[in-house]
Amino acid sequence: MDKAELRRRIVAARAGLPDPRGSATAIRETLLDQPWVQMAGLVACYWSSGTEPATHGLILALWKHGTTIILPVLRSDDDLDWAVYDGPDSLAPGRRGLMEPVDTRRGVDAIRTAGLVIVPALAVDAATGVRLGRGGGSYDRALARVGPNVPTVALLHEGEIVDGVPAEPHDRPVSMAALPSGIVTF
Template sequence: MQATKSQLRSRILAARRRLDAAERERDARDLARHAAALARPGETVCGYVPVGSEPGSLALIDVLVDRGAVVLLPVARRDAEEAPQPLAWGRYRRGELVEAPFGLKEPPPPWLTGAAVREATLILVPALAVDRRGARLGRGAGFYDRTLGLADPTAALVAVVRDDEILERLPAEPHDVPMTHALTPRRGLVELGESPGPPGGSST
């Protein structure tokens, strides 16, 4: 019987917590190296600041900026009824991140509306796992579920995961927006589903 999303989340989070500091640093360094090939000068990229055991790093975001990309970072908020809202976005500038709800770091105001995601040609998405069809397993908060449908249909949607977090099949809902690629420390950019090809013309 296929594991539920809740069971998979618990299993993957436990595995991530078992990683030692050296493994985390190596993964972060490798992801940043692969990211250098993904962005072109002047393009808009949506990224994220990792929390806890999430793959990625500020160094990865800095690499994108050094490549000339405009990097937007998410601003997560709930409404008065505690329902998650589509992510707002703030432009990343070194040294200007502030503490935010949910243990996140975000750019200070002014922020762009959720519609700003449509300007991005590349969207790096935090994930616990992704399958070969592009189905993504998130933490279940719902922010990205409400955001990715606003993206340009031609944008590359890239789940950032560890190498063993690309699975054969994950539970998926009809409203889920599939990822076009995964980015992993060892394998680099991995095409998923019926993706149109690597962003930026990379063959990684």
């Protein structure tokens, strides 16, 4: 199966979830219990939308704990710039309607300083950790800038770790996936 077909299948399956954002609490609590999450002073994350596992509660909990959160700002070339999240009122609609922080842009390389990187995905390959995104390559470019010892975590619904995500040379794997049932390491 090619990437486009796999994307269509997962998007359709997510549309059929009774409460696609309902798994957020379990994912949030699982992540917040991890020492490597608690110790990350700077976390790169994303503000979820649509049927993605919700990140809003996770971001707020980390921020209240004193963690610095950087969120992506989609550039015109579809690369990701980064800016600091400073509470719920620090966001505004950006390109493609995505909520983005209004703080000073830190540049595409700001992700290099993160102690934890949390990314969206439609699926992750069970054997390799290669993630299937929406197809723009934004997160593959961002993940290419992350150091090898930094945890990279894709947030998924149950059933989205699959066999055989098609991979291309530019695709970057994640080291883990967080699901409502727990964390899977690749």
